[in-house]
Amino acid sequence: MFSRAYRAAITVPPLVWVAVFLLLPYALLFCYSFWSVSSSQEIVHSWTLDNYRQLLRVNVYWQTLLRSMWIAARVTIFSLLLGYPLAYYLSFCAGKRKDLLYQLVIIPLWVSYLVRAYAWKTILGSDGVLNTLLQYVHLTSHPLDFLLYSPFAVVLTLTHIYTPFTFLPIYAALEHIPRNLVEASHDLGASPFQTFWRVIFPLSIPGVLAGATFAFVLSLGDFLAPLLLGGPSGIMISNIVVSLFGAAYNWPLGAAISFCMLALVLALLSLSESLEKKWSFR
Amino acid sequence: MELSMNQRERTVPTSRWLPWHAIVVFAFLYLPIVTLIVYSFNGSGVGGFPPRDLTLNWYRQLFADDAIWTSVLNSLLVAFAAMAISLAFGIPAALALDRANFPGKALFRRLVLLPLILPGIITGLSLLMLFQAGNVKLSLLTIVLGHGTALISVATTEVFAGLQKLDRTQEEASLDLGANYWQTFWRVTLPNLRLSIIGAALLIFTLSMDEIAVSFFLIGRDNTLPLEIWGRLRRGITPEINAISTIIFIFSLAAIVTWYRLRAKAEPELIL
Incomplete structure (x- = not known):
């Protein structure tokens, strides 16, 4: 029904823009990861696998990557533990208050990510709100200093940031479950427990996968929360990349790490996509 | 209509812990935001409980x-x-x-x-x-x-x-x-x-x-x-x-x- 000129007009400009400002930069990242830096701090454009070899050889790099994945995994689990029951409550039990409560989950997203991380810093610090509160009610006499500048602070903050993001797809999946399936399960004699685990939960798995992927991938690549709240033991892989692009000035090595992250993310996305397909009944 | 709504409610698996869980999650989500706002009026700066000396100085x-x-x-x-x-x-x-x-x-x-x-x-x-x-x-x-x-x-x-x-x-x-x-x-x-x-x-x-x-x-x-x-x-x-x-x-x-x-x-x- 559409003419060729119309199709060209809607296709060509976005294709060109995306090719120049997305495809080309990602390709450039890939190229950089095979280049190197000379002693006079110039980029040497000859191809080498040295950067990738270094990633495997130097413990700090892959250990930090593993730690980042472990932090991201904890964030994902906690976000699901907080987000799933909340989504379930809103979708099935909240009745008329559903829309209002839904808005209440969304509103924190409108407060800047950076500002929320900063707010946790003011809560967790050694003379922060929590510590002074604990001393005020005489629960402790000294400030607890393990709260801030630790992986704990990073996990807590990132969980706070990504819980609404995991909530959203789970809620959408739960809302799409036809309610008569639940009634049918009840009428056929299933207990509430069985109805949940054999009808509702399997149908919500695509939402869980989408939310989990989102939380894991975005917290894996985060570098601001660790810088702000992580301290030396909370350093994540992106912090290493930032320093390689800044003071350490080794763009090629930084590009190699970034490209590994990119590959990991793409692998996770296609994994979760194929799992979602497997579990979607529509 | 009223009856069928009630019936539907009863067939849904639920737990009395769910509302409490929701309250805890909302508290977690809003704690930093409330703190942020309250301490923007706090005369002695950020941190320090209880907040004191309300001010518009900041x-x-x-x-x-x-x-x-x-x-x-x-x-x-x-x-x-x-x-x-x-x-x-x-x-x-x-x-x-x-x-x-x-x-x-x-x-x-x-x-x-x-x-x-x-x-x-x-x-x-x-x-x-x-x-x-x-x-x-x-x-x-x-x-x-x-x-x-x-x-x-x-x-x-x-x-x-x-x-x-x-x-x-x-x-x-x-x-x-x-x-x-x-x-x-x-x-x-x-x-x-x-x-x-x-x-x-x-x-x-x-x-x-x-x-x-x-x-x-x-x-x-x-x-x-x-x-x-x-x-x-x-x-x-x-x-x-x-x-x-x-x-x-x-x-x-x-x-x-x-x-x-x-x-x-x-x-x-x-x-x-």
């Missing part, structure tokens, strides 16, 4: 702080420009994905949506390399290009969702009645998509105002608001940040309420 200091307001202005400028770019390319991209077949369509779809899920650091670095290779000096313009490109994903998903709900017969009727493609696009397709477009625009605007990972690498001499805040945080904590965040939060709330009013007004006629 707001007074904030209003005299030119660097912050310059950065707010920069952020607004970037957000509007990014919005224009993302919509200008995101709307056609959504139309193309909906109604055109071209080689590489699957790759294109993935590529457009990638910045939405990819950690910002990767997009930021890649663009930094592009600008470095092209000898482009870093400035607000590079940030605009970065935000505009990354947020095409948002415009595309929102408008694509709108297109899925669109009644194709209206466009066919318009073409049958002798309008050409452009008239049909401007007079039928676009007006029908206006809610998706306004929604996308609002989302792009707020995401750009808050964006820091991509901007972090593309910043020149002029700061956007998040980068200005970031710079100050590295130097230490100041309640001025609480004050500016509180003001922006209130503006955002006003924006959401307006948006829902707008949609509530428009939705009935959409159903018709």
Whole structure:
């Protein structure tokens, strides 16, 4: 029904823009990861696998990557533990208050990510709100200093940031479950427990996968929360990349790490996509 | 009706712990926000319980702080420009994905949506390399290009969702009645998509105002608001940040309420 000129007009400009400002930069990242830096701090454009070899050889790099994945995994689990029951409550039990409560989950997203991380810093610090509160009610006499500048602070903050993001797809999946399936399960004699685990939960798995992927991938690549709240033991892989692009000035090595992250993310996305397909009944 | 509702409620598996869990999650979500707001009025600075000496001093200091307001202005400028770019390319991209077949369509779809899920650091670095290779000096313009490109994903998903709900017969009727493609696009397709477009625009605007990972690498001499805040945080904590965040939060709330009013007004006629 559409003419060729119309199709060209809607296709060509976005294709060109995306090719120049997305495809080309990602390709450039890939190229950089095979280049190197000379002693006079110039980029040497000859191809080498040295950067990738270094990633495997130097413990700090892959250990930090593993730690980042472990932090991201904890964030994902906690976000699901907080987000799933909340989504379930809103979708099935909240009745008329559903829309209002839904808005209440969304509103924190409108407060800047950076500002929320900063707010946790003011809560967790050694003379922060929590510590002074604990001393005020005489629960402790000294400030607890393990709260801030630790992986704990990073996990807590990132969980706070990504819980609404995991909530959203789970809620959408739960809302799409036809309610008569639940009634049918009840009428056929299933207990509430069985109805949940054999009808509702399997149908919500695509939402869980989408939310989990989102939380894991975005917290894996985060570098601001660790810088702000992580301290030396909370350093994540992106912090290493930032320093390689800044003071350490080794763009090629930084590009190699970034490209590994990119590959990991793409692998996770296609994994979760194929799992979602497997579990979607529509 | 009343009876069947009650019956339905009873068949749903539930637990008396669920409301308590919800309360705990909401407390967790709102604790930092409430703290932020309360301590913007706290005379003795951030931290320290209980808050004491209520004051508007931090707001007074904030209003005299030119660097912050310059950065707010920069952020607004970037957000509007990014919005224009993302919509200008995101709307056609959504139309193309909906109604055109071209080689590489699957790759294109993935590529457009990638910045939405990819950690910002990767997009930021890649663009930094592009600008470095092209000898482009870093400035607000590079940030605009970065935000505009990354947020095409948002415009595309929102408008694509709108297109899925669109009644194709209206466009066919318009073409049958002798309008050409452009008239049909401007007079039928676009007006029908206006809610998706306004929604996308609002989302792009707020995401750009808050964006820091991509901007972090593309910043020149002029700061956007998040980068200005970031710079100050590295130097230490100041309640001025609480004050500016509180003001922006209130503006955002006003924006959401307006948006829902707008949609509530428009939705009935959409159903018709």
